Amino acid sequence: MKSCLVVDDSRVVRKVARRIVEDLGFSCEEAEDGQKAYEHCQGGMPDIILLDWNMPIMSGIEFLEKLRAMDNGDSPKVVFCTTENDMSHIQRAIQAGANEYIMKPFDSEIIQSKFVQVGVLNSSE
């Protein structure tokens, strides 16, 4: 089973995201900020990370930069999932090594299509 790490400081968002990714057949772990996510990744890389931008202690973009500098830090696919919806944020995220970008609000269809695009899920037509 593929694993997904959901990183968001909102418990509600984590809960909604968990339900969606579990329905898609992933095991799900949660982290409430970038620091916790970083520690999680030190213990083992997930297949995919759903990443919020604005969080206390360590932001999503800081986490992403640190992740990509880690040993094997290129292996997880990273999909930003944030209310930041302007082009400059999107560009910055992609430059930092994000694979995809979701502008909140999201639904299961959007998550599914992004997971297909980054290659962790097969297209189901």
Place this chain on the structure above:
Amino acid sequence: MNLIHFDIYQQLLKEKSGLVLSTDKSYLLESRLSPIAKKWNFETLDAMTIALQGVPDQKLVVDIVEAMTTNETSFFRDTRPFDMFKDHVMKYMKEARSDKKSLRIWCAAASSGQEPYTLAMILKELEPQMPGWRFDIVATDISHDILDQARQGIYSQFEVQRGMPITLLMKYFTQVEEKWHISQDIKNMVKYDYFNLLDSMSALGQFDIIFCRNVLIYFDQPTKGAVLDKMARQITPDGFLFLGGAETVIGLTDNFKAVPDQRGLYGIPTGPHFAA
């Protein structure tokens, strides 16, 4: 809406567009027709129905038919057909049309433009590998309103996220307040026109590739067959037809045949895509 009135709309729609409205869609009818009744200053939907039984204004009839035809679409709707377009069809055409270096593509139910624009973006991405090629995308629909919308090329945040890779959003869209506008470059690749699939197709000319996904499902069997037969005459002998995932040609026409191992893709049976 009572069933007698439902019949009136059902017949009108069948006659004008070939679309078959099943009774379970009656709830849809009310929600879609009420705005039309209001636009034409009828007190109630029933008042409009009564007017329709007399000698109705043809513009009213057009409005009603437009409101009843479905427009459900998204960018890269189902990833698979677009992968097939890129990896199979374009790979073939790149060789087969290497002398002519031009391709004509028809989106037969363009709706709000996502499908033709998706094709245009894919072709734009292929341009570096295919220098000097000319791509014409003809996109038609039965609804004037939806064509206007398609021409504008303005989409909501939700719409641009369904199926579209973020890199394409960054490349081919600009953000204007809460909306996303597709670039002029991409718009220029698509020519929109009104077209009713029940009409003669001969004036449209020949196409190398036809997209007609999730349209036939709204027609009855004889109409499906007739539309497919007409399309077979407008497609090059080695052309490709894309149908929706739930659609087939079996029992409808012998003029198209499923391309092996490519679900939803069809060709002319005597053409090169089938072993003799």
